[in-house]
Amino acid sequence: MKTVLIVEDEKLIRQGLRKMIQRSGVPVEVIMECNNGETALEILKEQSIDVMFTDIRMPKMDGIELVERMQECEHIPLTVAISGYDDFNYAVAMMHNGVREYLLKPIEREKICDILARLNQEIEEGREQEKTRQKLGQQQIRHLMLLAEMPEEELTMLETQYDQHFILDLSGKPYVVCCRNRKKEEESCPKDCLFLGDVEENDLFLIEAEALSDRPGEYPFLQEYTGISRPHQGIRELREAYLEAREMRRCAFCTNRSQMRYGQEMPRVPQKLVQEASKLVADEMKLQRVQLLGTDRTEELQHVWTQFFYEVKHGRIGVRDFEECMTDFLTETSKTYRNVLEEKENCGEIKEITDPFGEDAIDCYEQKVLAFVTGLQAQILSQFDTNGNQQKMKQAVAYIEEHYASDLNMAVVSNYLSMNYSLFSYSFKQYTGSNFVNYLRDIRMKEAKRLLAGTDMRIAEISQAVGYENEKHFMKLFKGCCGVSPSEYRRNMGFTGDES
Structure with a gap:
């Protein structure tokens, strides 16, 4: 349970209720308090409350009016009414507006524990049902987008099930479908956006058209070579919207544009x-x-x-x-x-x-x-030249071992052998099991370790001796290969001379 709201004008009763809730054994993330129905209604309009305990007789707005007016809120909490009066008319009025329990003061701790446990189970079951319903709904949406033709009866059934209650109110508000290349991770989206991952190797986002137009900054993930459909309405237009978005995604891909909308005017090509x-x-x-x-x-x-x-x-x-x-x-x-x-x-x-x-x-x-x-x-x-290539690779290895201390690269060696650059690159890797850059680096690092362990040469001199003009670059490469700096390696090998 995430949030509980206590609405009670008497401070001591509010504090007592808070302690009972905290000791009930039901985990509650946030417990909020207010002393009248007017303030409570403002809270309910601004945020989602799971359970509300409300007194009936309060100043400014009593509990009966509060539960009546909260029916207009987007999220209606499970409500428990509390009263100091055993009045049947109060109970009827509260129950008529969906109040789950009616408690008389003084409140018993056991009853609070029992009520919270039952309401928490109801909330958890409701959330699981909603997750299942949304998952099934998403599967149907995918099915609808990918199926070229759908029987009218199946389409009507989908409209009945999801048009009014799916994550976006697809029948009431225009939406757009946005299409980008598939990412491995699931995207975190605003509440007015539905994410569908891996639809024909694409990630899709269904977004209210007005929200995207008014608040584009809330959707930074749509700047990654994304295609956007025209505004559409209702489940029946989902496939058309998807095809438009996919087409625009491919146009954005080909022309290196971060975003392209269907119908967008393109630069004229002569x-x-x-x-x-x-x-x-x-x-x-x-x-x-x-x-x-x-x-x-x-x-x-x-x-x-x-x-x-x-x-x-x-x-x-x-x-x-x-x-x-x-x-x-x-x-x-x-x-x-x-x-x-x-x-x-x-x-x-x-x-x-x-x-x-x-x-x-x-x-x-x-x-x-x-x-x-x-x-x-x-x-x-x-x-067509396997044997000849092997002989040339032997020559290449010998040349590298002799000239590793000079300014050496693959172009120099391939030219020395009078060999095509691409063919040399491929043949060298086949022969040595390593690409040219790594092979040359390993030879240089092997010699550097020998000089560090067995001579008193300065590190700058060793860098030059193994083919690196830049001492800092040599030190960075050495640590990347060996896990320690040249100085640390020298000390580990027992050298006690000047390390600079």
Whole structure:
């Protein structure tokens, strides 16, 4: 039980009631007090009260008038009337307005305990029933949104059950459906907002249209590449509202907009640019993006994909064309390079890019696609030169071990071997089990530990000796790898010389 309100004009009786409630064994979070019905009514209008104990005879407004007028409040508490008079007419008037119990003064502690226990059980059961009803209602709402056609009798039944009593008064007030990419956590929403998680990989919010228009600041979670429908009314329009919101979510995704509303006027794109961009969705270009995977033309492969995404982001390639191109590419790639995909790790990577709208925004998706195509290209090429690649990787490892103290990076080593950058990256990881950056760092850290433990070189000198010009960067990397600073490592190894 969250809140109990005591309405009694005599202070000693109020205090006695408070102590009885506190000792009743029923957990109550907040006990409030006031000395007249007028003040009590104001409290009931402003906040939710679970149980109210009220005297009948009080100044300003008596208990009978209080229980009559509180029927207009949004939340009506379970009420117990208290009186010093055994008057049948009082009891009838109070019970007529829903009062659960009628107690005569002096109040017995056992009766208070018994009443509170019964009312608390009723409240808890009511809350569980409400949770169950809301859960069933949400399931029906999901069903309605996802089903293209619904029998009239089922739709009528839903209207009868939920239109007037579902979380939002969908029949009485216009609402909008808002759609964004699915998050793992459940969103905490204002009371005039209904959250539905994971509907076709999206999170949905049903919000009163007027509330969203008047108080947009209360809904910051709608600034995450979100699509918003037009205002709709009633359960019958839910599917239409959902489809509008989903369409706008995809438009927001493709054009990197934080929010898009259905019917919103878009910047006009010159027809000449649209016609030029249309060439990128033609069958010829679709085939080229697949065939380039089997060549060593890495720069061209990256260029055609970067250009494709650029045109999508600028609205010159529409959402449907974008989705169709990605679907066709993944289908054709899976067929053409099936053996490579089955043998290599990219079998999992292709699943990550199967849903074009699975990321928050198109920039994230573009990065995954580019990583996939360059990685797959490297795999395809490596199939035809496995032995040669192994020899080159041995040379690469030897080169790194000899030159780790110099300004070394992957471009330097791949150029030394006259090897394609992407192919080198993939082959190096296959050969060593580690990517280039981590492999080089591990060699440098191993040498740094040797110098710290076995020489009196200063830390700044060791940093230089293992290839780090910046001493602070070296110290940060060392602690990240070893869990302690270079000085602490040196002390742990028993070195007693100058540590600076």
